[in-house]
Amino acid sequence: MMHLRSFLQSYSFVFFFAVVRYAHGDLSYSVQEELKRGSVIGNIAKDLGLEVGRLSARKARVDMEENDRQYIGINLRSGDLVVAERIDREEHCGEKPSCVLKFELLLENPLELHRLSLQVQDVNDNAPIFPKDTMKLEIRESAAKGARYRINAAQDADIGKNSVESYILEQNPHFVFSIQATRAGGRKYGELVLDKELDREEQQEMKLLLTAVDGGSPQRSGTVVIHVIVLDANDNAPVFTEAVYTATLPENSPMKTPVITVSASDADEGVNGEVTYEFSSISDKLRNLFSLDDKTGEISVSGDIDYEEGRKYELFVEAKDGYGLSSEAKVIIDITDVNDNAPVIHVKSLTNPIHENVSPGTEVGIINVQDRDSESNRQVRCSIQQGAPFKLVPSIKNYYSLVTTGQLDRELVSDYNITITATDEGSPPLSSSKTVQLSIADINDNPPVFDEQSYSAYVSENNKPGSTLCSVTARDPDWRQNGTVIYSLLPGEVNGATVSSYVSVNGDTGVIHAVRSFDYEQFRSFKMQVMARDNGSPPLSSNVTVSVFVSDVNDNSPQILYPAPEGNSFMTELVPKAAHGGSLVSKVIAVDADSGQNAWLSYEIVKSTDPGLFTIGVHSGEIRTQRDISESDSMKQNLIVAVKDNGQPSLSATCSMYLLISDNLAEVPELKDISYDEKNSKLTSYLIIALVSVSTFFLTFIIIILGVRFCRRRKPRLLFDGAVAIPSAYLPPNYADVDGTGTLRSAYNYDAYLTTGSRTSDFKFVTSYNDNTLPADQTLRKMLSRSCFPFVVVFLIMMYRLIRPCYVN
Ligand SMILES: *[C@@H]1O[C@H](CO)[C@@H](O)[C@H](O)[C@H]1NC(C)=O
Numbered sequence: 001m002m003h004l005r006s007f008l009q010s011y012s013f014v015f016f017f018a019v020v021r022y023a024h025g026d027l028s029y030s031v032q033e034e035l036k037r038g039s040v041i042g043n044i045a046k047d048l049g050l051e052v053g054r055l056s057a058r059k060a061r062v063d064m065e066e067n068d069r070q071y072i073g074i075n076l077r078s079g080d081l082v083v084a085e086r087i088d089r090e091e092h093c094g095e096k097p098s099c100v101l102k103f104e105l106l107l108e109n110p111l112e113l114h115r116l117s118l119q120v121q122d123v124n125d126n127a128p129i130f131p132k133d134t135m136k137l138e139i140r141e142s143a144a145k146g147a148r149y150r151i152n153a154a155q156d157a158d159i160g161k162n163s164v165e166s167y168i169l170e171q172n173p174h175f176v177f178s179i180q181a182t183r184a185g186g187r188k189y190g191e192l193v194l195d196k197e198l199d200r201e202e203q204q205e206m207k208l209l210l211t212a213v214d215g216g217s218p219q220r221s222g223t224v225v226i227h228v229i230v231l232d233a234n235d236n237a238p239v240f241t242e243a244v245y246t247a248t249l250p251e252n253s254p255m256k257t258p259v260i261t262v263s264a265s266d267a268d269e270g271v272n273g274e275v276t277y278e279f280s281s282i283s284d285k286l287r288n289l290f291s292l293d294d295k296t297g298e299i300s301v302s303g304d305i306d307y308e309e310g311r312k313y314e315l316f317v318e319a320k321d322g323y324g325l326s327s328e329a330k331v332i333i334d335i336t337d338v339n340d341n342a343p344v345i346h347v348k349s350l351t352n353p354i355h356e357n358v359s360p361g362t363e364v365g366i367i368n369v370q371d372r373d374s375e376s377n378r379q380v381r382c383s384i385q386q387g388a389p390f391k392l393v394p395s396i397k398n399y400y401s402l403v404t405t406g407q408l409d410r411e412l413v414s415d416y417n418i419t420i421t422a423t424d425e426g427s428p429p430l431s432s433s434k435t436v437q438l439s440i441a442d443i444n445d446n447p448p449v450f451d452e453q454s455y456s457a458y459v460s461e462n463n464k465p466g467s468t469l470c471s472v473t474a475r476d477p478d479w480r481q482n483g484t485v486i487y488s489l490l491p492g493e494v495n496g497a498t499v500s501s502y503v504s505v506n507g508d509t510g511v512i513h514a515v516r517s518f519d520y521e522q523f524r525s526f527k528m529q530v531m532a533r534d535n536g537s538p539p540l541s542s543n544v545t546v547s548v549f550v551s552d553v554n555d556n557s558p559q560i561l562y563p564a565p566e567g568n569s570f571m572t573e574l575v576p577k578a579a580h581g582g583s584l585v586s587k588v589i590a591v592d593a594d595s596g597q598n599a600w601l602s603y604e605i606v607k608s609t610d611p612g613l614f615t616i617g618v619h620s621g622e623i624r625t626q627r628d629i630s631e632s633d634s635m636k637q638n639l640i641v642a643v644k645d646n647g648q649p650s651l652s653a654t655c656s657m658y659l660l661i662s663d664n665l666a667e668v669p670e671l672k673d674i675s676y677d678e679k680n681s682k683l684t685s686y687l688i689i690a691l692v693s694v695s696t697f698f699l700t701f702i703i704i705i706l707g708v709r710f711c712r713r714r715k716p717r718l719l720f721d722g723a724v725a726i727p728s729a730y731l732p733p734n735y736a737d738v739d740g741t742g743t744l745r746s747a748y749n750y751d752a753y754l755t756t757g758s759r760t761s762d763f764k765f766v767t768s769y770n771d772n773t774l775p776a777d778q779t780l781r782k783m784l785s786r787s788c789f790p791f792v793v794v795f796l797i798m799m800y801r802l803i804r805p806c807y808v809n
């Protein structure tokens with residue numbers, strides 16, 4: 001009732017109007033919703049002017065139009081209209097601003113129908129309600145300031161003041177809340193407005209409590225938790241732990257050796273934070289050397305790392321997240337040297353061959369040594385093997401001069417293999433060596449040298465022309481033509497003739513040949529000079545003396561000088577009748593042009609008239625009486641004497657010796673009877689003419705000789721006293737006396753005389769042999785004066801023999 005009263009008071013005008021209207025038929029009441037059952041709404045009896053007691057009789061009841069539900073009832077005893085069932089305004093009218101329920105009041109007896117309108121008034125019985133307790137809001141962190149996010153509004157079933165009046169957002173740094181009304185329906189909704197950018201990395205999520213409050217009294221509220229999840233935006237690039245990474249790596253590191261691991265982190269999450277690595281702008285070369293694990297960031301070796309190729313590498317590694325934000329870091333890889341390169345020896349120049357006469361210290365070659373390593377690994381020492389006359393002289397930088405240290409001699413060592421060794425100072429050291437072949441070129445520095453200091457050749461006389469005498473050999477250690485020896489005879493004279501007319505030498509072999517036959521009787525030895533000359537330029541030579549000794553051959557039979565050997569001589573010796581035994585009667589004089597044994601003559605009487613009377617000295621040729629001459633001995637004695645030399649085989653000659661035992665020269669005319677028969681009867685007149693002319697010549701000659709003799713006041717000795725005056729020269733030759741004025745010379749003289757007498761080579765030879773300082777004519781004179789006697793003897797014999805035929809005739 002209090003409600004009703006206050007209601008009526010406050011809405012008296014409306015109420016009055018309604019009553020007025022209902023006075024015309026309809027009743028109108030107002031009631032608060034949610035009143036307790038039995039709450040009095042109004043009194044119909046009063047309002048309709050009905051008797052209370054009659055209500056029951058009239059079976060008054062209130063029905064709801066179009067509905068069976070009995071929300072209100074009638075207290076039939078009081079006529080009060082009461083709440084029969086909870087009336088929820090929201091149930092019936094929702095959000096309609098006015099809520100009127102229509103009822104019909106039915107009275108029977110008589111039937112009476114009244115219409116009742118019940119105005120249900122709102123009571124704040126509903127709190128604002130959000131559709132969900134929590135709502136999830138995913139906001140990308142990249143959202144810009146001012147971004148709006150719709151929030152479903154809270155619902156409050158109440159209306160008017162009792163419905164949602166305002167929202168309160170929990171205090172937070174990022175969002176504010178604003179209410180918006182939809183243009184169309186006027187429905188309100190809220191928006192979260194980003195007031196300050198989000199950073200997922202700072203705060204991944206937040207829970208904001210949004211409270212909706214209504215305007216009722218008491219005020220009701222509803223809350224919702226807005227779960228803001230900050231979605232990641234790829235707003236963070238990966239970040240390397242270092243801007244520059246430095247690593248050292250020894251060269252020759254094997255494949256897959258880890259070098260360094262770069263690492264970048266990305267604050268983003270998920271794909272945005274997935275970092276992969278790759279090389280950014282890298283040369284192909286580096287790409288072949290290093291590989292990068294795109295997941296782990298490990299850089300490892302994938303190629304041959306050679307310090308000599310590159311000492312320092314700079315790489316750029318890019319770290320990238322899933323959506324392509326990236327950053328870059330620099331990686332410096334220092335390669336450290338390992339002694340992996342042996343020194344290399346280059347022969348820059350080489351004089352090859354070198355002449356053996358180069359002076360010590362001559363530069364022969366230039367050597368360059370290189371080591372590709374660095375520092376001590378490239379410090380190189382160079383050496384040369386011992387024993388060769390060379391050394392290495394360090395020059396600028398890594399250059400060395402190869403220099404001779406001593407005199408070279410091709411004849412001792414003709415080529416050298418010079419081994420140069422280079423060692424570096426690495427640990428362990430590496431070394432290499434190179435052999436340089438060096439030839440020594442020849443210089444004609446050696447003259448030919450004869451094997452012997454002098455040569456002697458022995459040859460028997462009468463050798464065949466062309467026979468080999470001996471051979472000389474000279475050696476020259478030089479090379480090719482510098483060592484090619486050519487032999488030649490040096491010009492010289494042998495007995496006045498050129499030596500080349502006697503011997504020749506084979507230029508190539510050094511064999512010496514006789515050019516002609518030698519005659520011991522002409523010369524017994526001679527010397528010549530043979531030159532050995534090499535073919536160098538200039539040539540070198542040496543000389544050697546070759547002595548040729550001619551040995552005697554028994555080629556000359558004894559020559560009987562006296563008496564004339566021809567058997568028909570009638571040379572007669574007078575033997576005094578009074579001669580005693582042992583008296584020297586005569587002497588057979590013979591010579592032998594040979595020498596030695598070959599000229600050792602022995603005499604023998606091979607036949608005699610009276611064998612016991614005469615004897616001959618075996619070697620002296622002296623004929624002596626063996627006993628005293630007696631009267632009974634025949635006056636004419638005839639001896640045949642043989643002269644033999646001692647050669648092998650021996651040669652001999654015979655002669656006849658006529659002896660006349662008489663004291664008187666007057667008996668001589670009988671001589672012809674003694675000696676001759678008539679053998680020469682056949683002489684022709686032709687011969688006579690010849691003889692006459694020859695005689696004339698001899699006579700002239702005699703006159704000359706006699707003239708000479710007289711000039712010298714020397715009387716020629718007579719033939720017949722020669723028996724005791726025989727010069728010693730006619731004595732048998734002495735072995736040692738070869739060069740004297742003995743037999744040999746006499747023989748020559750004899751020969752000379754018998755030949756033409758002109759100064760041919762033979763004659764000249766003789767003169768020079770005898771006394772080579774004298775001119776020929778002088779020699780002749782001297783010869784004549786010194787050995788006049790034999791001449792005279794011979795001459796007289798000759799003359800006698802020539803003239804004798806005349807006597808005969
Ligand atoms: C040098 O070497 C060459 C070739 O290897 C060889 O024929 C020659 O005999 C060597 N010379 C010396 C002097 O060792």
Ligand SMILES: *[C@@H]1O[C@H](CO)[C@@H](O)[C@H](O)[C@H]1NC(C)=O
Nearest residue numbers: 442443444479480481482536
């Ligand atoms: C011979 O020696 C000369 C120098 O004396 C030299 O020039 C020449 O080359 C040498 N000949 C040979 C074949 O070695």
Ligand SMILES: *[C@@H]1O[C@H](CO)[C@@H](O)[C@H](O)[C@H]1NC(C)=O
Nearest residue numbers: 447490491529531541542543
């Ligand atoms: C050899 O003899 C010749 C001629 O007499 C001379 O020219 C040359 O110098 C001599 N040589 C030597 C090495 O004696």
